[in-house]
Amino acid sequence: MLTLRSVACIAAMLAVSVPAAAQNKPPPKAPAIAQTCSACHGLKGISTTKDSPSLAGQPDIFTQYQLVFMRDGQRPPGVMAGIVKTLTDENIRDLGAYYAALPPPPPFAKADPVDADKANAVMGPRRCANCHKDDFSGQGETGRLAGQRPDYLIKALKDFRSGARRGRGMGAMMEVSVTLEDQDITLIAHYLAAKP
Ligand code: HEC
Ligand code: HEC
Structure with a gap:
């Protein structure tokens, strides 16, 4: 028999099992700094520049790690040497989330x-x-x-x-x-x- 208590219980289970993607969250707004990045990485993170990677659809953590590696010198930053030094941890978190939410190339x-x-x-x-x-x-x-x-x-x-x-x-x-x-x-x- 379905008691009130079991109905409440099922409702609670459903509430926690809705995956984040199904909640139709709008993609995060482009952080202001992403305009500078688009010169090489393309509008919406799809590159049209030789040797510059597309960033759209990259996992959030991947992008964050690569930016930290380049800022700390563990990865040669190449042409990004100047810009990557100016990035704060907050910029890096915002950029990771932003590119991850864009449709991949x-x-x-x-x-x-x-x-x-x-x-x-x-x-x-x-x-x-x-x-x-x-x-x-x-x-x-x-x-x-x-x-x-x-x-x-x-x-x-x-x-x-x-x-x-x-x-x-x-x-x-x-x-x-x-x-x-x-x-x-x-x-x-x-x-x-x-x-x-
Ligand atoms: C002058 C061109 C230029 C600008 C401006 C630029 N990048 Fe880059 N970026 C590159 C190139 C070229 C590489 C590849 C470096 C290499 O060869 O390893 C790169 C690599 C990266 C990577 C590593 C991606 C991967 O797949 O490994 C990330 C993340 C990244 N850039 C983010 C940014 C962000 C965020 C900005 C703006 C704050 C930015 N870039 C601005 C040219 C640029
Ligand atoms: C054991 C896990 C593992 C295996 C196996 C592996 N990769 Fe990777 N790959 C990684 C990780 C982790 C990174 C990010 C490296 C870093 O931290 O810079 C990466 C990065 C890369 C990149 C750079 C991506 C970018 O946007 O900068 C390329 C290209 C790549 N892998 C290709 C390959 C290919 C091709 C193979 C097989 C021949 C391969 N990987 C096997 C874990 C793996």
């Missing part, structure tokens, strides 16, 4: 066609999908790769391979990239760039 239109079997032969044994997820949308501190610009993916993988960028996760990226040949890197970069 569509498949990169100018990616070279790649044989999926060949790309999987390179990535499978290195378990890329274990950390980056099967759809390469990333999670937590692990970046989104699907739809990313291939020129940037190539640079990132070469930077891990050379040790210029060390990354977190006990150097996982250095370990998986050290045995990659240049042609493997080009192959997987174009494969991932074309992913929806």
Whole structure:
């Protein structure tokens, strides 16, 4: 029999089980500083600039970590050297949430066609999908790769391979990239760039 008490109980359970995404929250407003970022990272975080990554759809924590690494010098900041020094912790939190809420980039239109079997032969044994997820949308501190610009993916993988960028996760990226040949890197970069 359904008592008043059990009805209240079910109602309470439903209330806590509604996932955050189902609440239709509007995306956070762009922090004022994001205007400066858009010069290189594109409007709405989708880059049209060579070597500048798209930021839209990156996991919140991933973006925050990368900004902290660049501010602290653990990751070479390149052209961002000046701007990243001006970011406060609050700016970094706002930017992480903002880019995570934007729709991710569509498949990169100018990616070279790649044989999926060949790309999987390179990535499978290195378990890329274990950390980056099967759809390469990333999670937590692990970046989104699907739809990313291939020129940037190539640079990132070469930077891990050379040790210029060390990354977190006990150097996982250095370990998986050290045995990659240049042609493997080009192959997987174009494969991932074309992913929806
Ligand atoms: C002058 C161009 C330029 C501007 C302005 C700029 N960036 Fe960047 N940003 C880059 C480039 C180029 C890289 C790639 C660096 C590398 O090769 O490792 C990068 C990398 C990043 C990354 C790492 C992304 C990843 O996938 O690893 C984040 C996060 C980022 N920028 C955020 C920002 C934010 C936030 C701002 C504004 C406060 C900003 N950038 C302003 C050019 C720029
Ligand atoms: C054990 C977990 C793990 C595995 C396996 C792994 N990655 Fe990563 N990957 C990470 C983490 C964590 C980061 C962020 C590194 C950092 O902190 O800078 C990352 C970053 C990257 C980036 C830079 C993304 C960006 O936007 O800057 C690329 C590209 C990448 N991984 C590609 C790959 C590929 C290709 C493979 C397989 C050959 C692979 N990863 C395997 C955990 C992993």
